[in-house]
Amino acid sequence: MKESFEEVEYEPTSVKDLLVEMKDTSELIIDLAYAAVMFDSDELAEEVRHLESRMDFLRYQMRMIALMASRTREDSERLAGILQVASAAETISNAAGDIVDLLEQRIEARPFLPFVLQEAEEKIRILRMSKKSSMLARDVADLRVESETGMRIIAIRRGRRWNYDPPSSTVLREGDLLIVRGTEDGYNRLTRYASGEEGWPG
Amino acid sequence: MKESFEEVEYEPTSVKDLLVEMKDTSELIIDLAYAAVMFDSDELAEEVRHLESRMDFLRYQMRMIALMASRTREDSERLAGILQVASAAETISNAAGDIVDLLEQRIEARPFLPFVLQEAEEKIRILRMSKKSSMLARDVADLRVESETGMRIIAIRRGRRWNYDPPSSTVLREGDLLIVRGTEDGYNRLTRYASGEEGWPG
Numbered sequence: 001m002k003e004s005f006e007e008v009e010y011e012p013t014s015v016k017d018l019l020v021e022m023k024d025t026s027e028l029i030i031d032l033a034y035a036a037v038m039f040d041s042d043e044l045a046e047e048v049r050h051l052e053s054r055m056d057f058l059r060y061q062m063r064m065i066a067l068m069a070s071r072t073r074e075d076s077e078r079l080a081g082i083l084q085v086a087s088a089a090e091t092i093s094n095a096a097g098d099i100v101d102l103l104e105q106r107i108e109a110r111p112f113l114p115f116v117l118q119e120a121e122e123k124i125r126i127l128r129m130s131k132k133s134s135m136l137a138r139d140v141a142d143l144r145v146e147s148e149t150g151m152r153i154i155a156i157r158r159g160r161r162w163n164y165d166p167p168s169s170t171v172l173r174e175g176d177l178l179i180v181r182g183t184e185d186g187y188n189r190l191t192r193y194a195s196g197e198e199g200w201p202g
Numbered sequence: 203m204k205e206s207f208e209e210v211e212y213e214p215t216s217v218k219d220l221l222v223e224m225k226d227t228s229e230l231i232i233d234l235a236y237a238a239v240m241f242d243s244d245e246l247a248e249e250v251r252h253l254e255s256r257m258d259f260l261r262y263q264m265r266m267i268a269l270m271a272s273r274t275r276e277d278s279e280r281l282a283g284i285l286q287v288a289s290a291a292e293t294i295s296n297a298a299g300d301i302v303d304l305l306e307q308r309i310e311a312r313p314f315l316p317f318v319l320q321e322a323e324e325k326i327r328i329l330r331m332s333k334k335s336s337m338l339a340r341d342v343a344d345l346r347v348e349s350e351t352g353m354r355i356i357a358i359r360r361g362r363r364w365n366y367d368p369p370s371s372t373v374l375r376e377g378d379l380l381i382v383r384g385t386e387d388g389y390n391r392l393t394r395y396a397s398g399e400e401g402w403p404g
Contacts, residue, residue, distance in 0.1 A: 016314060020321045027232075027324060030294070077311040081304050085315065088297040092232070095290040095297075102283050109279040112218060113287070119222045121367075122229060122354075147352040147388035152324075165323075186349035 015069065018062045019082055019089075025051055025058075026089035028165050031154045033096035035124050035179050037103060037113045044155070044179075045100040047164050055093040062086050124154075124179065125187045131174040132196025141168035148202055149193070150186035155179040217271065220264045221284055221291075227253055227260075228291035230367050233356045235298035237326050237381050239305060239315045246357065246381075247302040249366050257295040264288050326356075326381065327389045333376040334398025343370035350404055351395070352388035357381040 029051045036044035066079040102110050117124050129136060135143055146152050156163045156170065157177040163170065180190065192198040231253045238246035268281040304312050319326050331338060337345055348354050358365045358372065359379040365372065382392065394400040 016317055016321070019314070019318050023318055024323045030229075033290075074310070077307065078314065081307060081312045082314055084304060085301060085318070088235075088300045091297040091300070092294050095293040098290045098293070099287060102286060105279065105283060108276070110283045112221070112280065112284055115218055116221050116225055116287070119218070120225045122226075144385075144387055146385050147391055150349040150352045150354075150384075150388075152352075182352075183346075183348050185346055189349055 015062060015065050015079070015082060018058050018065070019086060022055060022058050022062070022086050022089040024165075025055055026092040028154060029055075029093045029096040030099075031124060031152075031181050032164065033099040034113070034117055035154065036100050037110060038117055038124060039126065039179075040103070040107055042103065043162055045103045047155075047162065048096050048100045052093050052097045055090050059086050059090050121183070122181055123184060123187060124181050127178050127180065127187075127191050127194050129172055129174055129176040129178065130195045133172075133174075133194050134196065134199045135172050135193055136174060137171060138200075139169050139171045140166060143172070143200065144202060145190070148200075149182070149190045151180040151182035151190045153178050154181055217264060217267050217281070217284060220260050220267070221288055224257060224260050224264070224288050224291040226367075227257055228294040230356060231257075231295045231298040232301075233326060233354075233383050234366065235301040236315070236319055237356065238302050239312060240319055240326060241328065241381075242305070242309055244305065245364055247305045249357075249364065250298050250302045254295050254299045257292050261288055261292050323385070324383055325386060325389060326383050329380050329382065329389075329393050329396050331374055331376055331378040331380065332397045335374075335376075335396050336398065336401045337374050337395055338376055339373060340402075341371050341373045342368060345374070345402065346404060347392070350402075351384070351392045353382040353384035353392045355380050356383050 029048055032044055032051070033048050035041070036048055063083065066083055070076045070079050102113075135145075140153065153166055154164070156166050156172075156179075158173065158175070178194070180187065182190075193200050231250055234246055234253070235250050237243070238250055265285065268285055272278045272281050304315075337347075342355065355368055356366070358368050358374075358381075360375065360377070380396070382389065384392075395402050
């Protein structure tokens with residue numbers, strides 16, 4: 001009993017929460033970086049920069065908490081492992097920053113990325129919600145878009161506002177522009193539902 | 203007409219193919235690295251090491267071809283962009299290598315990763331194909347596992363043999379162990395199909 005209590009002590013939930021956020025961010029940021037270059041979007045690139053700074057902040061927080069929490073050799077051993085994964089997640093986010101650096105070049109200098117993302121296993125695509133879609137007025141959690149179609153919504157543009165990694169409570173509306181990631185087949189299915197060509201299955 | 207021909211000239215298909223492979227690998231390798239630590243698998247870690255070397259090789263090939271193909275200022279500009287994305291993909295694969303370095307530590311030193319992968323948006327899980335599953339004897343392309351369930355199969359273990367990033371022609375068999383990545387909801391659905399509790403929808 002004491003041991004499991006101690007486990008909570010030297011691995012505070014906040015370190016775990018930080019690591020979960022860092023892992024999630026390291027995945028989102030790569031998708032956003034490819035999308036930024038693909039759609040030549042300064043707004044998406046700006047979000048990548050923002051997440052990159054956030055990752056710096058998270059890693060600093062993580063180090064602080066880890067150093068404060070470490071009391072025994074066992075603590076140090078576990079926390080060193082956590083710091084190593086955190087470091088890997090931050091390295092990934094730096095790579096995303098390198099990708100959006102391409103936006104500083106003339107657009108003629110980067111005509112290849114749409115091709116690459118077209119051919120890659122996981123594709124990044126964009127689609128618009130039609131007023132005829134049966135997905136409207138339902139939230140993403142209720143629709144279970146990812147498990148129904150395999151497509152992950154990485155960003156939604158509504159009017160002039162972007163919503164990155166939209167929470168599952170997001171309700172879809174007519175005209176929403178979705179940036180999604182997944183297979184070609186999943187994209188085709190989702191497009192049929194978004195256009196209203198087919199009714200949502202769930 | 204001449205222009206589009208030239209475009210093929212100075213951006214040879216092989217550079218694009220290399221970049222597609224590097225992008226796909228940079229995604230697979232991260233999933234495999236997390237799975238290696240999560241399931242304490244030296245075999246998965248070995249595949250991560252193998253892919254890491256492969257990425258070094260691909261980047262070298264890419265540089266060679268790019269340098270040979272570059273003739274004009276415009277060529278150089280485009281090829282520099284390609285090299286930058288290739289470099290980002292390689293950085294990501296190095297981060298995957300850092301993650302599997304954790305396997306060199308005692309297992310007690312890394313009890314946190316299952317927790318993190320449990321809480322993260324995209325989860326890595328394992329499941330076994332039951333003899334009662336209606337998915338058996340069908341290939342992955344035909345089943346369209348990813349667009350039906352949102353789960354991506356990152357590796358299959360059959361007997362003592364691992365199959366990483368299995369091709370879509372892979373036919374599922376009883377006893378296959380699948381390492382999959384996706385949402386909790388998608389995992390639950392796939393588990394029902396894999397166990398035979400529910401028939402495959404497609």
